[in-house]
Amino acid sequence: MPKRTDIHSILIIGSGPIVIGQACEFDYSGTQACRVLRDEGYRVILANSNPATIMTDPDFADATYVEPLTWEVVAAIIDRERPDAVLPTLGGQTGLNIAMELFERGLIGVPGTPEMIGANAEAIATAEDREIFKQAMLGIGLDCLRSGTAHTMDEARAVVADIGLPAVIRPAYILGGRGTGIAFTADQFEHIASNGLTASPISEILIEESVYGWKEYELEVMRDHADNCVIICGIENLDPMGVHTGDSITVAPIQTLTDVEYQEMRNSALACIRRVGVETGGSNVQFAVEPTTGRQVVIEMNPRVSRSSALASKATGFPIAKIAARLAVGYTLDEIPNDITKTATMSTPASFEPVIDYVVTKIPRWAFEKLPGASGVLGTQMQSVGEVMAIGRTFPESLQKALRSLEQGRLGLGCDPAEAHLSEMSHEDLLARAAVPTADRIQQVGELLRRGVAIEVVHDATHIDPWFLDQMSMITEERAVLAEIGVDAMTRRSWRRAKRLGFSDGQLAHLWSVPEEEIRTRREAAGVVPTYKTVDTCSAEFPAETPYHYSTYEDESEVRASDARKVVILGSGPNRIGQGIEFDYCCVHASFALRDAGFETIMVNCNPETVSTDYDTSSRLYFEPLTREDVLNVIAVERPEAVIVSLGGQTPLKLSGLIPSELVAGTSPDSIDAAEDRERWNTICDGLRIPQPPGGTAIDLEQALAITDEIGFPVLVRPSYVLGGRAMQIVHDRNHLARAMEELAGFGSLGKEGGLSAERPVLIDRFLADATEVDVDAIRDHTGEVLIGGVMEHVEEAGVHSGDSACALPPPTLPHWVVEVIESYTAAIAKRLDVRGLINVQFAVVGTTVYVIEANPRASRTVPFVAKATGVPLAKVATRVMLGATLAELRAEGLLREPVGGHVAVKEAVMPFNRFPEVDPALGPEMRSTGEVMGIADTFGRAFYKAELAAGTILPTTGTVFLSLADPDKPAGLVVAKRFRALGLGIAATEGTAAYLAAFDSPVDQVLGKVQELGDDGEHRVTAVDLIADGKISFVVNTPRGALGRSDGEQIRKAASLHRVSCVTTVDAALAAVQGLSERVGEVLTVKTLQEYHDAPARGSAAGAS
């Protein structure tokens, strides 16, 4: 059946900011959907609060609303746009939840309102409600986990007698899963169950059969409205049940099931999607398999496009989101051609099941080093912030490629300098550690296998399937063989064998203590070079012209070099805190801009969640690790005229010095170094007479102390060549300095990222307290013209990492002349660095002095935000400039337009603390946000309000505000208290703050005790933590600055985080919040499209005070 003609406009709900569990895979799926639906002629309306996404580019939808994703706001968009249909299945859980909230209020999915396409409300409810789902599955004869509830120990014993041990016990109505445990023995059961009954406020526990250690599988299913169903990809988890699939190493295709078992699972998955009633689109069904009996149980089902479907799309080449969007508007699978196997002469339909002739391994990347206090133990709640995928012909090859893609200093499975810490551990210690799932487990297992510990023993400890362990031991055994052979005796066959097992040149260099360059030379001399194979969905059964490749060591390479003008774009690798979707946006824009300008673009990246790794984003895609070896290999095959290293964040930038410098597009590697090298940078600033905070560089404590003796405390201490404020600290005294230096020198995670050395010294600068931070993004072309993209004023003061601080464009409080000074400084620095392309400069304004903090001649994370705020496609313009175009030419061409004004855009960071209740949510110089949102409105207050709403910070209109302020913040706090009071809110405060407020005639309603203190009468006084837990506080202002009261504040902030009470940790944010609230009161929140903002008259200059 052809597409529907009874609907003309479709609202797509995006997934909002990047958070743990919802990363850029939904930008990938949403972007695909927008493109497809527009191609089909529908009017596409998009709602998404995340400005860093590609889908929110005004080119991708007819009406793009960068507005908070709450049901109220989406209702306002529906009211304004009156779409015929809403597509809720491409925006992750956020999209689904909002759709359900709208449905429950009768705003969509009922007659007279927009139709829900893809999945209807009943299907969503069936899949999302645990109990309804279970009953539905049992109803169609599928096996589910046996479980029961109990209110007494007798009931509990009866339940466990029925389901058997081991069993999981979960107390009902307990936040954060406290009291949950697994009982393996009857004694343990008695203990955990009785504790659980006590802990539960309603004395109820859920007892469920434990699948801990079972094998875990996922199937990606698609269905059309004619009930055709296909499986796109089967995924096997290397980490067994017990670790969230998002935190598991996963492998495609399924490796250890017989066809009989696989077909049983396939039948179950098809039955599941039919029963749940997902009418069209993709779903994901998860299974657990008991390894000794093969018993299969259905665990859960996602009635929407998911993270796994993004992975499945990249793993097979089958574009699930694109097809799902077509199915949603009425096509059937057999009506849609398979893009991949489409050639000039034939095409096959999308109604088939992809087969692959390679192995895909996905490994998550975590950010525990940024979250002190987090246990690092993996469990059923997802904690990773990103992932890598690697393709190899075999599992060992793909595993080793994936491990080196992670960019955590590992060159593969062991056999690298970073394995030193493991080789010192005893067998017992290693085995005990490997039994606990953590980020390090895979390397611990590798080390155990290297030592020859039996596979059975490792399996018993880890429950990792013996097949995977044996494949891993092929790597470790080969290592021993290679060590034995020695580099001089290597033959063509032995080189080939090593490379086919995924060994990197770096690993071999380490093994034989030979420089990596020599390994490369010798290997190439033996005639062993990588071949590039094609991802084609059909294991070569049909001709395919897909430009999607991976390297492996085989006979035949399928890539044919073209004679076109070619540019290689190096992507940004796995998402991590400090380097995320913004950089993917820049790389994708570079590819689009260069293709439009007639270049062939070659993308190299290893992140399966991204738009950049979509096979039709660039002329060719190489799904490869971003290491020197792998990048040089691509350069050797493609012979590009230029390589773009400055748009993907720190990952490609670090490679800039390792590839031929004449290939580096735009700003020269020497200039990049000049900005990074402290001595050279100082010379530049001195020459320009631009003030810098006093400081110096140190490679040890002695040098560090010499600097602080001169400039005094507090100082800002940071390593060079890292992004996201990694390990950055504000240091107040000599002891603290000693600790900081020690961490930087010896701290494992930082050691992995480059560590401390003469080449990479620590930077120590005077910390400018109370400074206003300003960020500038600018572009300079080869004629010397400088375009100021945007000047952003941070809401939080200096000391909070710029990535975690809210910022506003144009600057709301800076005087116009200060902005002009900043612009002049930026232009001068860009000129001195001979920048060709983007530069980001950070300033700190103290009184009337503008200090420059640092300059980075590369794309910054604010580039997409600035582009959306001003309408200037900065990344595209910069890319063209890097390849030689001038700003004047781009203006004439129409690519570069004047920035628009008349509104204020606020960017706000989104933090991961609700996943890590044990981590102090106070903001500091180390970046910890995972994503960002944008609020855009006619005034700063309204824009800030929207940004907070979008970030999930509920600014209160009723209830009580709790204030606890450090001394320097108290004057501003007084203003905050008065304004909240004026808005009709109650005020509670700690004693000191309350006394201060009272002195200025602003008494509080309630004085609260300190958390660990008894009152004068010896009674435990009511504390903020108590009130937060009781739901009596609607907003928390707690500033942690200075050493005082830190632990108390930490408890309060953690409590707020745990109970989802909005909390700001700077007084500036509190002032902005109260301003936003004041402007918001009594008015309806209005929504407006980016297209409307961008059609407004140009404001003449990108900068300008409000």
Add this chain to the structure above:
Amino acid sequence: MIREGALVLADGSVFEGELIGADASIATGEVVFNTVLSGYQEVITDPSYAGQIITFTTPHIGNYGVNAADFESRGTFCRGIVVRELARRHSNHRADMGLDEMLRQHGVPGIAGIDTRRLTRLLRDTGAMPGAFGAAAEAELRAAADGEPGTDGIDLVRQVTVTDGYTVAARDPENRTLIVAIDYGMKRNIAVNLSRLGTVEVVPATTSAADILARDPAGVFLSNGPGDPAMAPYGVETIQGLLGNVPIFGICLGHQLLGRAIGAGTVKLPFGHHGGNHPVRNIATGKVEITSQNHNFAVDPDTLSGRATMTHVNLNDGVCEGLRVDGELAFSVQHHPEANPGPHDSHYLFDEFAEMMATATSQKVGR
């Protein structure tokens, strides 16, 4: 101990690898590929691969071992296997032994470490090609490949069919239905599926129509099998004697023989269909089935007119996947509804056969 070896094709292409499985100085056969992700044991034991060397496009083969239940016939009939990587350790609760051990037990040689994707691309472009592998010198292997006749013009059915018939009891002891299954190289799971419909008497491929009709079966099943249908004229003759006298259901080679029996033509496909993921449309319902496929020949749909109706079509290349003989109770499909390996989407065809037999029986009773 690594046994180095090579695979040489008739066109002179050489592939380096390591020998696995049974010892054989030189193995020869027609080299074909199969794209299934799982089910290597079923493929290796499928008699339809008689005379062929099977290349698996899936790199890891042997991961879950082999087990007694998943044999698709009494042994193996293929000439060898070509893989990228043979698992040295298997892992599955159903496994009885490793694949390498099974290959040795059944005398199947193999070669591993091959760039199977290069080989598959070559076979895709040139068609199935004779080839030879082993430890012998390249020239010797080349000569062996050149001397290998391939499967064209050879009656492979006689090599694989049973010499003596046997009976598979009905699953339900009360079921009195009798089905005669002509074994051209029948997969075990077909018999398993038929036994749900009645007692199955499996007879050799050369059995005459009169012999079969004398058994008074409720229906006759025409099995899958290897090679070119034109090489089994005895099969066509038998089917012609059965048509109109008893309901008929054919699969794969059985389908092609039914086509020839009604006067339709058969053609050799460029490289055949060998996999578990082919989309087939049931023309009557419009629904798409994902099917298991293994054949190099097909019924020419242009020769059906006036004799039979095409019921199923392959959506990848338009190949005829099923037919129903006009005016008779006889139908057949090119793909494998019995799966093993592959999806179960077409399983309903066995039920249609049951209905057809019931219809015929009630008509007989009514008469």
